[in-house]
Amino acid sequence: MNRRQLGLGVASATLALGSAARAQQVYMQRSPEATAFYNSFTDQIGRLPQDQQPDVRAFYELNGWRPVWTRERLRDLNAVAARAERHGLSGADQFDFVGLAADPATSDLRTTAAALAYARILAEGKVRPETVEELWEMQKNRVDLPRGLNDALSRGVLLDWYEGLAPTDIGYTNLSAGYVRYSRLANQGGWPAFAAGATIEPGASDRRVPALIDRLTAEGDLSAADGARLKAQGLVYDSELQAAVRSFQTRHGLGADGRVGPATQRSLGASAQDRARQIALNLERRRWLKRDVAPERIEVNTAAAIMVYWKDAKPVHSNRVVVGSHDNQTPSLEKPFASVVANPPWYVPAGIARREILPKGPGYLAANDMYVSNGTVIQRAGPKSALGYVKFELRDSYAIFLHDTPSKAAFNLSMRQRSHGCVRVQGAVEFARLLLSPDPAKLEQFDVAQDSRETTRVTTGREISVRLLYWTAFVDGQGRVAFREDVYDRDAKLAQALGIAVSLPRVVDDGRKDENDVGP
Structure with a gap:
């Protein structure tokens, strides 16, 4: 044992003896x-x-x-x-x-x-x-x-x-009420199993329509009266039932096309007990967090790939985002940011450069406005920059930040977990303008930089908290429990730690990987 360790040991022993002595003194006086x-x-x-x-x-x-x-x-x-x-x-x-x-x-x-x-x-x-x-x-x-x-x-x-x-906030209390509802549904036998099979197309007749109606009624996508009326009409998948399916698809983060295809059928296959247990996992996640949150903040739900901006403790703006893939997961972080960079260059992380860029040769670098300086691959600011026209700088964030992107197509996908870990923001330039709008001088500085395409750092004049969260069950703006599948396998790991048996649908990817998309 070195001198420092010995000193710490003596100090700990002294504190322990002191505590015991105080306890002894207290009890002697009682x-x-x-x-x-x-x-x-x-x-x-x-x-x-x-x-x-x-x-x-x-x-x-x-x-x-x-x-x-x-x-x-x-x-x-x-x-x-x-x-x-x-x-x-x-x-x-x-x-x-x-x-x-x-x-x-x-x-x-x-x-x-x-x-x-x-x-x-x-x-x-x-x-x-x-x-x-x-x-x-x-x-x-x-x-x-x-x-x-x-x-x-x-x-x-x-x-x-x-x-x-x-927690006493509305997010927790509404989700808590959702848990009670789904748990009681499960205790009453849940809903009828939905048999997987061919896609149910609009206007088609299908023997699974009664089970589909019962399923949608149980979760409130159809009222009980409408469900009974539709079941009495037969096996036709009509427009009214399609609207209820689109409601279900929206709640589950699926493409709301009204077709009962593979992804929708997988979500329909979850039992009431599994959904109740999924809610329980997310209640546990919320209990971890400090109760007092900043009235102005940005929250990104990486499971849903949705960002919400809060101002004066109220949600005032939301965007779709693209977050990390299963193999490059966006972590759970809470960090402040206080500046945006207009027209940022991209300093490519060594791993991405080694695996995905340098093997493509000098021609690829030149075609994408990239060059190598002191062993680092750098992409110049401009229309091809993987960071787009603005970057939101987070402090001490393990190179995780929010940014614009030239790869806009991914925002239209339901599964938007496909970046290298950073958060790509839909409408990022306009969002930056919203954050800078309280100070007209700073907003003008940003707009001038956008017009000139000069790289410019603009401070916000205040720190804004950014929270990267993973919530696979939450209450949406209409007061309904919304679910997302466990893209990062974190529900499975938490369930094991809590001793909860849960079987959730696997994710159905609705978009091919863009080989030219190498952004962070």
């Missing part, structure tokens, strides 16, 4: 009841899971080593546990607080441990995000749970305290 409880506590604490012990010890230090769980408080705690379904939590997470009270000798300590463990799931999630995503750098939610529980008990507001631990 009543015989507190002294007896402290002695019992020291015998029992080691039997708890290691990760629960610090919170439990901190709680009892705060409350003076007194038992806390009266019959009334246990009743409130069980009322809290009864609401677990709203958070998409499985039976294993719905603690039986009454059962814990069965052994009087250990009930108070075990109940406190369970109450704090459940509170941590609501406040911060059950799984550490870094264990299920290769790169996750968001602002985590952090709560002093021992102090919060002690305060809630002393003020008699246990239910209110627990209600405030999970």
